[in-house]
Amino acid sequence: MKRPLLAVAMLSAVSGPAMANNEISASLLVQSEDHQATRGNPLGLADSHRFFQQGELRWQVDSPWDQTLHGNLSAHHEQDGSSALQVNELAVESPLAGGFLTAGKKIMSGDVGYAFRPLDVVQQEDRRALNPSTLEGVPMLAQEVFDEDHALTMVLSNPGRGKASQPRDDEALAVRLYRHRGERDEYAVFRLSQRNGLEAGASFSHVLNEGTELHGSMLWQQKHDEWRQQRWIAAGRGGKALAGFTWTTESQFSVIGEAWLDRSATALQQRNVFVRAAQNWDTFDLSADVLWQPQSQSKVSTVTASWKTGPWLFAASLRQYDGMAGVLAHRLAIATLQRSF
Amino acid sequence: MFKFRIGASALLISLCSMAQASDVATILKKADAFRLTDSSAQIETLVQTYKNGEPDKEKRYQVLIRPGGKSLILFRSPGEVGQKVLMSGDDFWMLLPGSARPMRITPLQKLLGDASTGDIATMTWSGDYDGSIKSESTCDGQPCLELELTATRKTLSYQRVVLQVARNDYRPLHADLYASSGRRLKQASYFIEQRDGRPTVTRIPLRDDVQTARETVVTTLSSKPRQFGDELFNAMYLSRNDVKL
Numbered sequence A: 001m002k003r004p005l006l007a008v009a010m011l012s013a014v015s016g017p018a019m020a021n022n023e024i025s026a027s028l029l030v031q032s033e034d035h036q037a038t039r040g041n042p043l044g045l046a047d048s049h050r051f052f053q054q055g056e057l058r059w060q061v062d063s064p065w066d067q068t069l070h071g072n073l074s075a076h077h078e079q080d081g082s083s084a085l086q087v088n089e090l091a092v093e094s095p096l097a098g099g100f101l102t103a104g105k106k107i108m109s110g111d112v113g114y115a116f117r118p119l120d121v122v123q124q125e126d127r128r129a130l131n132p133s134t135l136e137g138v139p140m141l142a143q144e145v146f147d148e149d150h151a152l153t154m155v156l157s158n159p160g161r162g163k164a165s166q167p168r169d170d171e172a173l174a175v176r177l178y179r180h181r182g183e184r185d186e187y188a189v190f191r192l193s194q195r196n197g198l199e200a201g202a203s204f205s206h207v208l209n210e211g212t213e214l215h216g217s218m219l220w221q222q223k224h225d226e227w228r229q230q231r232w233i234a235a236g237r238g239g240k241a242l243a244g245f246t247w248t249t250e251s252q253f254s255v256i257g258e259a260w261l262d263r264s265a266t267a268l269q270q271r272n273v274f275v276r277a278a279q280n281w282d283t284f285d286l287s288a289d290v291l292w293q294p295q296s297q298s299k300v301s302t303v304t305a306s307w308k309t310g311p312w313l314f315a316a317s318l319r320q321y322d323g324m325a326g327v328l329a330h331r332l333a334i335a336t337l338q339r340s341f
Numbered sequence B: 001m002f003k004f005r006i007g008a009s010a011l012l013i014s015l016c017s018m019a020q021a022s023d024v025a026t027i028l029k030k031a032d033a034f035r036l037t038d039s040s041a042q043i044e045t046l047v048q049t050y051k052n053g054e055p056d057k058e059k060r061y062q063v064l065i066r067p068g069g070k071s072l073i074l075f076r077s078p079g080e081v082g083q084k085v086l087m088s089g090d091d092f093w094m095l096l097p098g099s100a101r102p103m104r105i106t107p108l109q110k111l112l113g114d115a116s117t118g119d120i121a122t123m124t125w126s127g128d129y130d131g132s133i134k135s136e137s138t139c140d141g142q143p144c145l146e147l148e149l150t151a152t153r154k155t156l157s158y159q160r161v162v163l164q165v166a167r168n169d170y171r172p173l174h175a176d177l178y179a180s181s182g183r184r185l186k187q188a189s190y191f192i193e194q195r196d197g198r199p200t201v202t203r204i205p206l207r208d209d210v211q212t213a214r215e216t217v218v219t220t221l222s223s224k225p226r227q228f229g230d231e232l233f234n235a236m237y238l239s240r241n242d243v244k245l
Helices: A003-014 B002-035 B115-122 B235-239
Strands: A023-037 A048-062 A068-078 A083-096 A099-106 A138-146 A150-157 A172-181 A184-193 A197-207 A212-221 A225-228 A231-234 A238-248 A253-262 A271-281 A284-293 A298-309 A312-322 A329-340 B041-051 B054-066 B070-075 B084-088 B091-095 B103-105 B129-139 B142-151 B160-166 B172-178 B184-189 B191-195 B198-208 B214-225
Touching: A138 B235, A150 B235, A172 B235, A212 B103, B002 B129, B002 B142, B002 B160, B002 B172, B002 B198, B084 B235, B091 B235, B129 B160
Parallel strands: none
Antiparallel strands: A023 A048, A023 A329, A048 A068, A068 A083, A083 A099, A099 A138, A138 A150, A150 A172, A172 A184, A184 A197, A197 A212, A212 A238, A225 A231, A238 A253, A253 A271, A271 A284, A284 A298, A298 A312, A312 A329, B041 B054, B041 B214, B054 B070, B070 B084, B084 B091, B091 B103, B129 B142, B142 B160, B160 B172, B172 B184, B184 B198, B191 B198, B198 B214
């Protein structure tokens, strides 16, 4: 799709008459990225620049019979002329047998961590992405049951696909339990798949006082694959564990601290420590974070500033890679301008 | 005899303070009735922000409330559609647009950004605040009572409220909202007009004492009684889209 067509299509879609109980929203985004390669890197990578535009359309249409059709479509146009259109979500949601059914392609992720989420077993949201883009949902059939303080979710994801080339495309059956107990939320997850066998995990988020929250998460895997030499290799039993906190002050300063162990990562990237500090001044946000991997002495540092006024958002980020994490790339700078409708 | 007099005086003081506490509870219930006319309702809210007296931004929220201190705020402005804040007594969650992951947040995280304004839209005094009548005076040319109120729970956004109500029918007139540190955060005024045949607070201008150049006006566009299912106020339901209104 050509650029002007993309913009016109998005704008004409959102400027139509509003539907009674239905929702439609859209956004247009331009982004510039500058990648600075590490001098003398083993692959001989050079500095590079990327510029692209992206449009996104979300809608929700209610039928008279209680069903809701929910969709999310994005169109992407690169500076080199290439374009792509992607259906991120297209799902029917409906009350069924005392619960709620979802059939179609939908984003479904969970867990309590900020930078790492062991229980994100159906789909992983982008973590620490400089510009988190909308995920592509997973084809699924899900049934959810709720009361005031409990929820039970059963998900059959990627039905009929068995073990796919990437874990996100694997066929799996997952069950998630949720319980709200006052100041604490508790979760339990069970998942069955060809790649990982049985996986079982639990997590919690506990509000300690008006500004402090503690969280923890742990997943046990009967078997797991490791990403080595550009492919997934079977590696026996696995596990992931996370502990963290958030702390917010009255003056809108906040700190997130997390430490985790990820047995599915390569040997030198299994232990991680992450700290993020942020300050909010009404429409302006400034944040800085560091991810440290002690085994490889890798350090990834990021500074982000964003300004949001009405439907406009401007964000600029600078990320620096040191130690083993900086073998190929040294710095990444991103600037984004987004308009929502 | 002397002991009897002391005992009688203590009993009298105790009865007086109980009577005043009961008066305050009644006053707060009546003051609340001017703001939230139905215990379970769907409220359309417009929030306009001014900087140095000039219009700065305008946002719309749909607020669903239910007895038991439960409320769900649905953000309706461009760039925020899909954002939701769930409040259940002392417990809070947030869902960001584009995310499928409801996040548990602390009371102070709830105050970040515009969610705190939605909080004011659903704030009630009776049940959440205790206090006493501090003084009687004249407010905006009418006799009024000044109430000194303290939050009954530590998680409430405003730990101290100085509330002025009309002496004749206890309609709210002004409120000073304080944080737990004792710092005054906001000053609210309450404007009342007839809606559906009864006097209702329809506009609340809020002067910000932290960002002093800023003023926010919360306008209730409409309010209608509605009944909602339990699932709507479950944090895990936030990521579903089939909220039936």
